[in-house]
Amino acid sequence: MEQSAVLDEKRDLPVPPVPVETPCFVILEDEVVFNLRQTARLAGGIGRLMPHVKTHRAPWIIEMMIREGVLGFKTATPAEVEIAAEAGARLIVWAYPTANQANIRRVANVARSHDGLRIEAVVDSYEGLHAWQSELASGAGNVGFRVDLDPGLGRTGVPIDEGAIALARAMAVAGHFAGWHVYDGHITDADRAEREVKLARLINAVRKLMADVSAAGLSTDLIAAGSYSFNIWSAEVARWVSTGSFTFSSAQHSSDLGDIGWRIAAYVLSTVVSVGRDTATLDAGSKAVSPDIPVTSRFVGPGPIKMIKEEHAVIGTNSLRVGDYVALTPRHACTAAYLYNRALVRTTAGKWEYRTQLGANR
Incomplete structure (x- = not known):
């Protein structure tokens, strides 16, 4: 038939x-390229994007994004760190906190085996920091740590307060502090005006924290946002925006983010x-x-x-x-x-x- x-x-x-x-x-490769360029335009430039590998898990897409000018990538698992490194990424952020020593060793070994690669791990606890310090005692100077902030999602991250700065200071003493990470995946209103109201409160809280961070002499380099907010976070507050699942888009995006x-x-x-x-x-x-x-x-x-x-x-x-x-x-x-x-x-x-x-x- x-x-x-x-x-x-x-x-x-x-x-x-x-x-x-x-x-x-x-x-559809041409549509993947279109989505990347459209996202870069709305975010304020390709160099500001930090796409998430978990949204596609395809080495050839990482290679294409590098050719287009993407400078850094977020990842969810050690395997994603590995394929991003093999595809030629120079900056990889492992964006899920852990204190699992075996997983940490696997990611640290990627850093050790790739010259010119920078890996940054998201950390939200002293237990996680100590686990990383234990692993890096044997070397891997190209690994940094980012403090994971909880914007109200309630999944990972530390509160946006002085405790976050204390954790950052501990990372700086260890010689590996790289900056900050905040994912606002709980703000998914289809109405942009409603999103902006909620995000304004979060962005103001982060802006105030960064002022205190700067006064403390620490880096304010911040990775923020998701699919629903990447074009709302300003470059004044967030150096990077991680734009979630724009690569393939979806039926949900078609209904909620048609604009x-x-x-x-x-x-x-x-x-x-x-x-x-x-x-x-x-x-x-x-x-x-x-x-x-x-x-x-x-x-x-x-x-x-x-x-x-x-x-x-x-x-x-x-x-x-x-x-x-x-x-x-x-x-x-x-x-x-x-x-x-x-x-x-x-x-x-x-x-x-x-x-x-x-x-x-x-």
């Missing part, structure tokens, strides 16, 4: 013109394997698309989601046939990309080729 491509009428996602094993993660102009740059290609009365069953289940999102919101496709199991999703529709290809736009592209160790890429030259990515390796 000849397979046809079925897309949501509001989107224009090119489906591969050749038979493809599904489910398949598909990346930014990001384009869908990745999706999951699925095949219709069965049809019922007003339903179609796809071969892309919880192991294929955004497992961290509530079931009925995991992707946007040609019909509402009725059910998702490990290997299948059932959507409401009466317009699909068995064998049709269906393009599914993830609600959260980061956790869709994490499920695949290779992606089918439509290159900027218009060719289709498979490229490797990190998949679920940590």
Whole structure:
């Protein structure tokens, strides 16, 4: 049976013109480049961006971003630190605090084995600082520490007060203090005016802290922001903005951040394997698309989601046939990309080729 491509009428996602094993993660390289340049323009320049590797986990994307002028990268896991270093990154921030000695040693070894590389670790406790000091006693002068500030997210970080400055002083005494990190991922209002009100309070608190930090003779170098705030933090306060999952964008960005102009740059290609009365069953289940999102919101496709199991999703529709290809736009592209160790890429030259990515390796 000849397979046809079925897309949501509001989107224009090119489906591969050749038979493809599904489910398949598909990346549109030209749209990735567009999203990067659009983000750089809104952030005030490419040199201010610190993209997060966890959002795509693809070495070739890191290499492309370096060619475009990106100077630094955030990472979530030791494996991401490793692939960023191998791709040629010169500044890598491991943005998740830990006191796990084995993980710390793995990241420190990346610093030791790459000349010209600077690694900065985010720290939010004296236990974490001591764990790093213990590891670095045997060398690795190209490692620095950043104090992680809690902006109200309640996940990691120290309060924005004198205690943060005390921790920074301890890092400075150790000879490894590099600056600050604050991620405001809890501020995700679709209305920009509401975001700005909440962010103003946070930015003012950080600005006051940085004034005290400067008076104490410490660096005020700050990495801030996420997808919903990167174009609101001023360069006066934050040297860097880490722009979250702009690389591929997502169905969530399309609905909440349409004014930014990001384009869908990745999706999951699925095949219709069965049809019922007003339903179609796809071969892309919880192991294929955004497992961290509530079931009925995991992707946007040609019909509402009725059910998702490990290997299948059932959507409401009466317009699909068995064998049709269906393009599914993830609600959260980061956790869709994490499920695949290779992606089918439509290159900027218009060719289709498979490229490797990190998949679920940590």
